[in-house]
Amino acid sequence: MDYRVRSLAGAASGASKIDWAGTEMPVLKGIAERFAHEQPLAGVRISACLHVTAETANLMLTLAAGGAQIRLCASNPLSTQDDVAAALVAEHGIPVFAAHGETTLEYYADIDAALAHHPHITLDDGADLIAVLHTKRSDLLADVVGGLEETTTGVVRLRAMARDGMLRYPVIAVNDAMSQHLFDNRYGTGQSTLDGIMRATNILLAGKVFTIAGYGWCGRGIAMRARGMGARVLVTEVDPLRALEAVMDGFEVLPMDHAAPLSDIIVTATGQRDVVTSEHFAIAKNGCILANAGHFNLEISLPALEALASGKSRPRPNLEEYVLRDGRRLRLLAQGRLVNLAAAEGHPAAVMDMSFANQALCVEFLGAKGPKLEARVHEVPIEIDQQVARLKLAAMAVGIDVLTADQVAYATSWISGT
Amino acid sequence: MDYRVRSLAGAASGASKIDWAGTEMPVLKGIAERFAHEQPLAGVRISACLHVTAETANLMLTLAAGGAQIRLCASNPLSTQDDVAAALVAEHGIPVFAAHGETTLEYYADIDAALAHHPHITLDDGADLIAVLHTKRSDLLADVVGGLEETTTGVVRLRAMARDGMLRYPVIAVNDAMSQHLFDNRYGTGQSTLDGIMRATNILLAGKVFTIAGYGWCGRGIAMRARGMGARVLVTEVDPLRALEAVMDGFEVLPMDHAAPLSDIIVTATGQRDVVTSEHFAIAKNGCILANAGHFNLEISLPALEALASGKSRPRPNLEEYVLRDGRRLRLLAQGRLVNLAAAEGHPAAVMDMSFANQALCVEFLGAKGPKLEARVHEVPIEIDQQVARLKLAAMAVGIDVLTADQVAYATSWISGT
Amino acid sequence: MDYRVRSLAGAASGASKIDWAGTEMPVLKGIAERFAHEQPLAGVRISACLHVTAETANLMLTLAAGGAQIRLCASNPLSTQDDVAAALVAEHGIPVFAAHGETTLEYYADIDAALAHHPHITLDDGADLIAVLHTKRSDLLADVVGGLEETTTGVVRLRAMARDGMLRYPVIAVNDAMSQHLFDNRYGTGQSTLDGIMRATNILLAGKVFTIAGYGWCGRGIAMRARGMGARVLVTEVDPLRALEAVMDGFEVLPMDHAAPLSDIIVTATGQRDVVTSEHFAIAKNGCILANAGHFNLEISLPALEALASGKSRPRPNLEEYVLRDGRRLRLLAQGRLVNLAAAEGHPAAVMDMSFANQALCVEFLGAKGPKLEARVHEVPIEIDQQVARLKLAAMAVGIDVLTADQVAYATSWISGT
């Protein structure tokens, strides 16, 4: 079997992590059981470019249970759990191409390897595999019936491609599913970003001035949790509707150059580049902590920070302290990479349970309907979204009401008055 | 001039209310100034079926400033402010057909009167005027180029009509605008529902068990505010995604027949009928307060409550106490009508400022583009939504960031990597 | 019978209000039943200077049920409910001396009248009756065995008197009871202040900048509720510990001269005088709303405001708009008097249930133990506090755990190790 992992030695440890994560993923587990029985993916070849974690491993096992042939590479060099990669290879016979801390060269080589079996379906987290498929490996496009993309950042890229007529197969924006928004971005990233900051710094959040750049789903989640931990939360935005929502939610909204001198902590979650840059470093409060919760490590301008600094140390893991020429110290977490993945453990398993249940059902949908879909970005079918929510509520033993026949009739009728 | 109001005696008082509301509506005021200058509605005939309040009056004045000819009737017999109606007639020459507490017969006669000048554009709050236009007065349809509808309930009815091929002109669901959601439903209804309950009962909310039926925009707003006042909040739902969102927001979600015996207060906000009914009255806690925040007074089953009661008194305005045969007392607010309108003052002016700024710009849009639109329910153009938000932020002196040219390029490019 | 009320005409309406409030006061009702049976206050003469409301009436009836002879006057000229006063006189034979809107002269004459039967026990809300007793009517001191005072402001005055050796009988600071803090000041004032502001202005609180002067129990309650309604809350303080607590609770703490230009609303709750004064009016935001939640109407400097204003109008009840010479408008609620009493209905009955249950038990305690207590300010005995809480939990059907014998032993032992 073809694969590239750091070592197979950690397979037992990885298998135990996969099992543990599995106990927190009851929705995906239920789907795996149905897939094993129905084999909806028999003969389907899948290339997946995702964070190689214990939760992702459970998605791979679910798809494999449904009959799929999978090759997996990493969507981020720093998020790979080497023992999990080893376990997938050694215990489950799934080819993985990923190693923690790999170089950019290795990263792209691994994407190539993941594509080698001529996929029918692609799974992406940041659209890197799709990008390779549309440029260097466009020879493989003929076999592809569809793909999934799970980040906002990736979806923006794909929409741009579709607008330019460059997207060659249908892609479902799994990230736009309601069940995904709720769990992955709002609640998942909200909690894990705070978790990452606490692990990296062990600072008390209560009473701190905590600025969040971006009030999208992730930003809202972080803002809600930062306030929940007792911080005074400021928000910066470029979109007037989001800015207004933040104001109405009771947050102080202001431009970054007003926020920087007030902030004890600044977290970026915009999907943009250069959100905190030299003009802000120049006026930031002494001791300010800088972290990024957006997909790429471009949101905090690292080159500008390096250029301004006269010294640098690492007093704690995942925390680098830059000393500026005027003596102020700025503290960068996780080198500006996703702080929840690098300094904490990424999304909790329960979050990924929802996301990956969603993805498993979307893969099944693409297997059946992909060939008939237009080559553009598609939303997750509402039925899949509701099915995931329904399975989750059942797993939590939460009961809800059911419309009566009269109520159904009322909801669909238009002849009734005051 | 043709009109029907209770009396013109209150015109001075009404004019003062209109002025005061106007000071809280800076966004609409800015639009009125532009309209007065540009006259975008010159010659346009408008029929409006809205709550006849001081805020609505400011919308009427804005449209009139733009050159429109307006006739206004009430969308709810209990929300009419008679002095405001008088002021519109006597001070501003706008024909109004509405009186507080009017009968159902008068209500429909007033709708007929509002249609008498053969409107080009209709404004609705619950789709009653549109319904009349599509049934009894379909002779007038030829002149109509478009309409606005501002309630969720109304939009559901219109979508049903469109689905059945019955909708004969394009209608913009102004309620679906982001700026409307935020202000009107979430923040507006959230606050004013609590306000109505406090005015009607003067009970302490902290520590009370407060059940909300429905976790749509209104329900979310009410839940957020009830928690903000210290209540323990329970939620009932029929939609699995909304139910799950409520769970993730930390609320207890359960069916109504589990919630009823626990609740000190039950508020409906579903858009459905018979949400709290005899099976729930039978098990409700002694002293339970029942209120409705949904559009129609069908959410709490009044006939069932009347049938179960052995006695009834009115210890406070807007509060009727029903004594059941087993001695338990249930307290119904505002006869099951919209508690925020009946027991408080409806939405604060700042809320209506956003809604009506939105509607004023949508009327302008319909005037220009209406004839070219399909006869279905349309969303508010995003540009209008953003323009309203931008004007509001400016009025609040809140600054936001602006994308740099590099950032704009980044957001629209798809060729970039990890 | 001796009394002075506006008119006896409203007695029936007052009686109905008293009954309704009684249904919300189950704890006091339980005590009244025991009192009626045990007659612990037989022959005890009581003079009470309290807000004359339906809830106070229930306290009076409870004390009367216990055998006491009572005379009641008002602790604030604006809080008297004339129909309740009438009902106490006409239906229950309790002498009341109070009329809504009475003059200062009448106010003090009524205090004199309430003292005319030579009280054994005094009840105060602001220490005015005690002050009269210690100055003009010191001839009556010989009969008095003790008193109650229920405001923070009053307790401060009494402690000053005690410190100067001027206090002549023991006074229980009922306000310092835990059950009182929680309900009366934190939850009661918190909610009713917001309620008063909403009724007086009907403004949307979400997104507003809301400054609270003072972070004592009342200030904390108001801050918590203002945030709960979506406002951005600022706090001013003079005490470093309270200031720090506000910071740690996530609020922005700053001096009033920094807060004034930022604030849409300023509420004082300090117990001090001249907290918002000419230097702040000079820089306040146009449209700023000023309200007071502290005992006396000295917190906002009215003479300074009158002096600065070039005009004044009253666009809504309880709201006066001052136009300053530079065109800015400042809006004063309830003439700077307690906004929750003047513009809303004061504390909800459930709040007063706790406070008055506490006071009823303290009166019983003074009747039994008063003669043996030192002439100083006393705390409420913890047993009374706990008894009130226990009765309240029972009324709410909330169960709690009970220590096992082993746990009691553990809690009182000091010989145990790591």
Place this chain on the structure above:
Amino acid sequence: MDYRVRSLAGAASGASKIDWAGTEMPVLKGIAERFAHEQPLAGVRISACLHVTAETANLMLTLAAGGAQIRLCASNPLSTQDDVAAALVAEHGIPVFAAHGETTLEYYADIDAALAHHPHITLDDGADLIAVLHTKRSDLLADVVGGLEETTTGVVRLRAMARDGMLRYPVIAVNDAMSQHLFDNRYGTGQSTLDGIMRATNILLAGKVFTIAGYGWCGRGIAMRARGMGARVLVTEVDPLRALEAVMDGFEVLPMDHAAPLSDIIVTATGQRDVVTSEHFAIAKNGCILANAGHFNLEISLPALEALASGKSRPRPNLEEYVLRDGRRLRLLAQGRLVNLAAAEGHPAAVMDMSFANQALCVEFLGAKGPKLEARVHEVPIEIDQQVARLKLAAMAVGIDVLTADQVAYATSWISGT
């Protein structure tokens, strides 16, 4: 020099941790600078039994800077940071007697060693050193002028000793300082308990049912933060006043045997023993997580849990999974020891900054006034408390208002009226 640490090898790493913590402790640092100059502790011998962490090290350095001679042992075998202990010995010449994971025998031998220089002043965290001094080493009592105790649990023990006439020297309950409550118990334990649970489990807290046993300062802090992370929070209590406060704060209060079957997470913070025991394990929800935030590991009945279990595994560090005979799995964190210390890093440095500033000033106070104080539990002098708060506000650059001369006069006068 006498000492007992695991090894001196980690001294450099420990010194770096001490420095880093020092940058987060500006209040203590300011006091150290004054102490170095004034030498208020010259010749004072101190025995300290505290968690041996980087923050404690900064307190030791502050006291040493003031001239004190110190011996330090551990107050908990699991909280010792061996490298910090090494650094204190090797870099700062302070005798430490502590090693991570030491046996009970070693633990008590270390306390003996810490007492060997015949202390004048003792510092305790759980009253173990004081207990030894009052039993086995009562020969040393003659030299002692006073002590400090910083846990609620320890203070309860000391009050019991004082009540029995057994306490032989004055002890200041530093834990009862307002600045300590706020930071150490409410905000510190609140955050670090959540942090410990997240690190130990990586579960998503939003939507989970989270039960807290005990609504004291720690319990309140945990409840506030658990809600802030989106959990549905239940509270159990034995004290009616605290139970009522929890109800009024919007939490569901119920007995533990009702809470256990509903809970995804149960955290104890009571200071009691056997709070969660076999009757609760018998009905707990499958997968329930059990953690303790109280001082001793007696709150969850471990022997009962061991007795009920048929198997046990450790899928993550600090998490042991017990399999019960009926197949349910219960997950115990950190062996029932303080979860914030064992699974996270204990209190953030900023918390300890306040606590230790408080303690440093109390040691100075005891040095000067100890011989004149009664042998009982004393409160922290309010002046010390305010001084700490004032220093902290200054360090955070937060400004507050100052009373005018007129206001000071008003606050202390009692002759003023309505």
